[in-house]
Amino acid sequence: MMSNKKYNIEVRLWIEETEGPFLGIGKIWLLENIRKTGSITNAAKEMKMAYRQAWQLVKEMNQRAESPLVEKLLGGKGGGGARLTEAGEKAIQTFHEVEKRIKDFAEKETQNLKF
Amino acid sequence: MMSNKKYNIEVRLWIEETEGPFLGIGKIWLLENIRKTGSITNAAKEMKMAYRQAWQLVKEMNQRAESPLVEKLLGGKGGGGARLTEAGEKAIQTFHEVEKRIKDFAEKETQNLKF
DNA sequence: TAGCAGTATTCATTTTAAAACATACTGAAA
DNA sequence: TTTCAGTATGTTTTAAAATGAATACTGCTA
Numbered sequence: 001m002m003s004n005k006k007y008n009i010e011v012r013l014w015i016e017e018t019e020g021p022f023l024g025i026g027k028i029w030l031l032e033n034i035r036k037t038g039s040i041t042n043a044a045k046e047m048k049m050a051y052r053q054a055w056q057l058v059k060e061m062n063q064r065a066e067s068p069l070v071e072k073l074l075g076g077k078g079g080g081g082a083r084l085t086e087a088g089e090k091a092i093q094t095f096h097e098v099e100k101r102i103k104d105f106a107e108k109e110t111q112n113l114k115f
Numbered sequence: 116m117m118s119n120k121k122y123n124i125e126v127r128l129w130i131e132e133t134e135g136p137f138l139g140i141g142k143i144w145l146l147e148n149i150r151k152t153g154s155i156t157n158a159a160k161e162m163k164m165a166y167r168q169a170w171q172l173v174k175e176m177n178q179r180a181e182s183p184l185v186e187k188l189l190g191g192k193g194g195g196g197a198r199l200t201e202a203g204e205k206a207i208q209t210f211h212e213v214e215k216r217i218k219d220f221a222e223k224e225t226q227n228l229k230f
Numbered sequence: 231t232a233g234c235a236g237t238a239t240t241c242a243t244t245t246t247a248a249a250a251c252a253t254a255c256t257g258a259a260a
Numbered sequence: 261t262t263t264c265a266g267t268a269t270g271t272t273t274t275a276a277a278a279t280g281a282a283t284a285c286t287g288c289t290a
Contacts, residue, residue, distance in 0.1 A: 005132060005181050009213060012127045013221065015228065017120060023230065041236055050279050055238070065230040066120050072237065075286030079235025091230050098124060098224050105220045106128065109213050113130065115138065115180040115206050156266055165249050170268070187267065190257030194265025 007113040011106045013099060022064055027057055028095050031088055034058075034070060039081040058082070065091070122228040126221045128214060137179055142172055143210050146203055149173075149185060154196040173197070180206070 014024030033043035044054035062068040069088035073080040084092075129139030148158035159169035177183040184203035188195040199207075 007130050007132050007137065009217075010129055010131045010136070011217065014125055015122050015230070016125045017122050021125070022122065039236060051237090052239085052280085053278070059238095069230070073287095074237060075235090076288040077234090078288085080237060080286070080288095081235090082237080087230065094228070094230075101224060102124075102126065102217070102221050106217050109216060113209070113213075115130070115184070115202065115209075154266060166267090167250085167269080168248075174268090189267060190255080190265090192258050192264090194258095195256070195267060196265090197267085 005115075007115060008110045009106050009113070011103055013102055015095070017064060019064065023061065023091065023095065025095075025099075027061055028092055030054055030057055031061075031069060031084060031092055034082050035084050035088075035092075038083060040070075040072075043082075120230075122230060123225045124221050124228070126218055128217055130210070132179060134179065138176065138206065138210065140210075140214070142176055143207055145169055145172055146176075146184060146199060146207055149197050150199050150203075150207075153198060155185075155187075158197075 012025070015022045029047065030043060030049075033046045034040060037043050037046060040054050040058060041051055044051045047054070058070050058072075062070060065087060067087045068085055069091050070082050071085050072082050127140070130137045144162065145158060145164075148161045149155060152158050152161060155169050155173055156166055159166045162169070173185045173187075177185060180202060182202045183200055184206050185197050186200050186203075187197050
């Protein structure tokens with residue numbers, strides 16, 4: 001009798017540089033929410049994440065990328081905000097492309113898993 | 116001028132079934148250490164992991180696999196021990212095979228990363 | 231020049247996860 | 261029938277991480 005339990009492969013990927021993990025899906029989501037909302041504050045709310053943490057993630061990304069991914073607008077009308085740089089837009093796109101290729105490949109490996 | 120920062124892709128994968136994550140590299144290491152040492156206790160020591168946790172992982176694996184991956188020997192000479200079943204051996208092998216194929220693929224994607 | 235809303239940062243608090251501790255159970259062998 | 265080392269399990273402690281609160285700063289606009 002053929003056993004019926006279903007198993008499949010999940011994959012998580014991230015970009016690493018010399019100092020360690022640099023950019024994973026969590027930071028990508030944050031970038032996308034900053035693009036969508038125009039500020040770190042609102043992006044954090046959207047994600048039910050503490051502003052403090054969101055701000056730290058942005059700081060880290062900007063420091064470790066060759067050029068900043070997020071541009072911060074301090075003060076002024078509306079208090080300021082944040083928006084993606086060209087490099088930030090590119091990062092989102094590159095990450096999703098690579099992620100898709102790897103996940104598609106992984107899915108093909110899901111055949112015949114048995115435990 | 117060509118910028119020189121080096122980025123590369125890291126991949127983590129695991130097997131999922133209906134109730135969630137089932138088997139990742141951590142449990143595979145545990146299985147390998149059980150095979151090597153002949154008991155959950157010694158495997159845990161080897162990995163500097165609490166026996167309690169190692170035992171829980173084994174319990175979970177056994178419950179959620181179609182057939183147990185680890186056979187427990189209770190009491191008797193030496194107090195007992197634990198060893199891999201045929202399914203346990205197979206699980207290690209399958210996982211490593213799939214992992215290698217996916218990581219090899221991912222490595223090819225590492226070209227041209229720029230952030 | 232006062233108001234405003236978001237960024238920047240520190241500090242205390244809470245939540246969560248991991249580890250440590252303690253103790254009962256098992257069964258072969260001496 | 262006592263010893264022994266490993267399994268089995270609940271309880272307590274500790275450590276780490278996330279969150280929340282508080283405060284200063286920024287610079288456009290009214």
